[in-house]
Amino acid sequence: MRALVFTEPGRVEIQELRDEPCRAGEVTVDVGLVGICGSDVLGYMGKSRGRVPPLVLGHEFTGRADGQTVVVNPIASCGQCPACEAGRDNICPDMQLIGLHRHGAMREHVNVPRDNMIAFDGGASAHVMTMTEPYACALHSVSMVPFAAEDRFLIIGFGCLGSMIGAVLQHKGATQIDVVEPAPARAALGERFGGRAVDADATEPMAYDHVFDCVGAVETHAAAGRAVKSGGHIVLVGYKEAVGGIDFVDVVRREIHLHGVMAYTAAAFREAAALLKGGALKADGLIRTYALDEGQQAFDEARDGRTSVIKNMLRIGGGA
Ligand SMILES: [Zn+2]
Ligand SMILES: [Zn+2]
Known part of the structure; x- marks a missing residue:
């Protein structure tokens, strides 16, 4: 064959x-x-x-x-x-x-x-x-967090997985979905899945109930940590680098939940x-x-x- x-x-x-x-x-x-x-x-x-x-x-x-x-x-x-x-x-x-x-x-x-x-x-x-x-990867990722339609969601990296997470969130009725993606064409796709493209440097600090990091680099870990609310959830979907940029003092003191998804x-x-x-x-x-x-x-x-x-x-x- x-x-x-x-x-x-x-x-x-x-x-x-x-x-x-x-x-x-x-x-x-x-x-x-x-x-x-x-x-x-x-x-x-x-x-x-x-x-x-x-x-x-x-x-x-x-x-x-x-x-x-x-x-x-x-x-x-x-x-x-x-x-x-x-x-x-x-x-x-x-x-x-x-x-x-x-x-x-x-x-x-x-x-x-x-x-x-x-x-x-x-x-x-x-x-x-x-x-x-x-x-299915996106469904499993979203199943990690206690979903409520009125929650605020941030998706970092809007490639295939990020956009499928957007699609799942939209299908479940979420209305507040922000997307960080450097490539303009992909960021524009965010709108199609009910998302709003935001600049990586302009994400509101400690504002999101759930952050999906679809990249998994030092910078995106750090960005996820800054963006998540105290008591909120970071879902680690991407795994570009084995050594990350998460501030674990912050994780402890703000009771941030970290979820790995396979x-x-x-x-x-x-x-x-x-x-x-x-x-x-x-x-x-x-x-x-x-x-x-x-x-x-x-x-x-x-x-x-x-x-x-x-x-x-x-x-x-x-x-x-
Ligand atoms: Zn695949
Ligand atoms: Zn087995």
């Missing part, structure tokens, strides 16, 4: 890969569309610890299997450990992600656990459903798929689609931010 293989930092190329037999409980999905995640771009730049070449990237995808159009949860967990039994399968010690721990979905066929497939025939478009994975639970993924199938996300103008042969260009443009869309996708097969 044809596959887009990450071969060295800054390079992806089309190669012919052998088909793999299904293991017990697996089914073969004929891949239709695959989104390029920020984590795939980091991998391709040689900046993701787990993504070691040669590797097929890609974990946000839809396709056809068993005569149905499906979206796939790319996380497989053991199902038996205390975390899994508590419904927190996203922090299972044996958690495996397609496109990280094994070859991903930027190829014609990929074998996945049957239980990870969700059919969506007759629901939303395949482009929208291919956003299920980032939307991907999404299987339950959040199912909820995301159901919401998108029901029309919760309007994706027109948000997505650009490339052919598999244009993979190098799609990655380069995602890396350089030379685009006003929030998601580059690769079209691999027909159908979904």
Whole structure:
């Protein structure tokens, strides 16, 4: 089969890969569309610890299997450990992600656990459903805080994840959403999700009930700490740097809650798929689609931010 293989930092190329037999409980999905995640771009730049070449990237995808159009949860967990039994399968010690721990979905066929497939025939478009994975990340991030529609929210970094958090907050009825994003085209997207673009230096101090840091750099940690109310919540979504800029004296003295979030639970993924199938996300103008042969260009443009869309996708097969 044809596959887009990450071969060295800054390079992806089309190669012919052998088909793999299904293991017990697996089914073969004929891949239709695959989104390029920020984590795939980091991998391709040689900046993701787990993504070691040669590797097929890609974990946000839809396709056809068993005569149905499906979206796939790319996380497989053991199902038996205390975390899994508590419904927190996203922090299972044996958690495996397609496109990280094994070859991903930027190829014609990929074998996945049957239980990870969700059919969506007759629901939303395949482009929208291919956003299920980032939307599930956003749902899980928002589920970390005690949400009230009248609360004030700040989203730092309005890339794909930030904008999906905006979409989730808007869908839940939040009306006071501010967005800090240096790229003007992305900041403008904030308005579409009910947000108001504010300048990084002009955010009101100690004003927000909930701050979502989708970047995870020293400066954005510090900005989140300044912006959050006493007793408020900082959700750490991005993790650009392992050493942060959070003032822990401030965390203690102002009783700030810090939440780390890892991907999404299987339950959040199912909820995301159901919401998108029901029309919760309007994706027109948000997505650009490339052919598999244009993979190098799609990655380069995602890396350089030379685009006003929030998601580059690769079209691999027909159908979904
Ligand atoms: Zn992703
Ligand atoms: Zn487990």
